[in-house]
Amino acid sequence: MAGSSVAGLIVGTVFIVIFASATITLIENVNKAQEASEVELPDPELTLVSADWTWSGTEGTMVYTITNSGTETVNIDHIYLSKDGNDPFSCSTLTWDSSPAIYIFPGETIVATESGLDASDDDIDDNPQTVFLAVFEYSLAVSVT
Amino acid sequence: MGDGPSEMIMLMTGLIVAGLVSAVLLSTWDTISDGLENQGELEVQDAKTRASLISDPSLIAWDNTADRAFIYVQNSGTISLNIDDTYVFLDGNPMTVTAVDAGGVTWSKGVAIKFQIDANTDLTFTDGTECFLTVGVSSLSTSPTGTYSLTEVVRLDI
Numbered sequence: 001m002a003g004s005s006v007a008g009l010i011v012g013t014v015f016i017v018i019f020a021s022a023t024i025t026l027i028e029n030v031n032k033a034q035e036a037s038e039v040e041l042p043d044p045e046l047t048l049v050s051a052d053w054t055w056s057g058t059e060g061t062m063v064y065t066i067t068n069s070g071t072e073t074v075n076i077d078h079i080y081l082s083k084d085g086n087d088p089f090s091c092s093t094l095t096w097d098s099s100p101a102i103y104i105f106p107g108e109t110i111v112a113t114e115s116g117l118d119a120s121d122d123d124i125d126d127n128p129q130t131v132f133l134a135v136f137e138y139s140l141a142v143s144v145t
Numbered sequence: 146m147g148d149g150p151s152e153m154i155m156l157m158t159g160l161i162v163a164g165l166v167s168a169v170l171l172s173t174w175d176t177i178s179d180g181l182e183n184q185g186e187l188e189v190q191d192a193k194t195r196a197s198l199i200s201d202p203s204l205i206a207w208d209n210t211a212d213r214a215f216i217y218v219q220n221s222g223t224i225s226l227n228i229d230d231t232y233v234f235l236d237g238n239p240m241t242v243t244a245v246d247a248g249g250v251t252w253s254k255g256v257a258i259k260f261q262i263d264a265n266t267d268l269t270f271t272d273g274t275e276c277f278l279t280v281g282v283s284s285l286s287t288s289p290t291g292t293y294s295l296t297e298v299v300r301l302d303i
């Protein structure tokens with residue numbers, strides 16, 4: 001009888017220890033799950049108000065008007081534009097109407113100019129029709145006016 | 146007194162059995178606990194791992210002769226990615242992926258990388274073909290490794 005009593009005591013104690021460990025692990029995992037759901041990914045929202053193309057006779061110029069219509073400040077380094085499916089380029093390579101233009105704050109509208117397009121008359125960048133803007137998981141396209 | 150040896154045997158037997166049962170239970174629980182902990186860390190790492198296609202999906206230039214295209218992908222997560230672990234499927238076909246002008250394997254947040262994607266077999270598309278492009282990325286950190294894949298419909302420009 002004493003043997004089974006001691007055995008029961010040991011196994012019972014182990015069960016209690018495991019139950020306590022399970023509770024602690026459960027709390028830790030709930031916290032981990034909460035941490036995973038609380039990861040804040042960049043969520044910018046921009047509006048490419050217009051993309052205006054002009055041709056001077058020797059070279060083209062594109063003027064982009066971009067508004068930060070979201071709630072996050074956006075680094076212009078992270079904004080990419082492409083014309084008619086050509087290679088995207090960072091907005092930081094453009095000439096901005098304010099200097100230094102590193103960030104676009106919520107509600108702010110910035111005008112950027114890309115000049116010297118098709119200066120060599122090689123049909124590259126010639127009279128683009130569409131501009132595609134992408135920043136992180138947000139993207140949009142507008143027709144060139 | 147006559148019950149002494151019998152009681153002692155029962156006690157020892159009980160202790161041995163209890164010890165074995167306890168060892169099995171604790172070992173099993175330890176394994177379960179480790180699995181749950183690793184799963185939690187993996188979920189956090191996966192949540193931080195993101196990438197997005199920044200090439201215009203309506204105009205992805207495809208070269209039928211070289212069976213090649215170039216795409217730009219941006220690290221849109223919150224941790225660095227491993228450039229060398231990027232994989233791409235175009236229309237269900239596995240592609241050989243080569244990062245162009247990438248210095249090293251570290252792919253920082255917000256940075257866009259140009260990838261050359263070459264088909265392993267002859268792939269001929271007609272102009273305007275719409276198909277699925279899948280891009281998979283992995284985190285630079287390997288403890289644990291976060292993964293993410295995106296699938297977008299793209300229109301090929303031949």
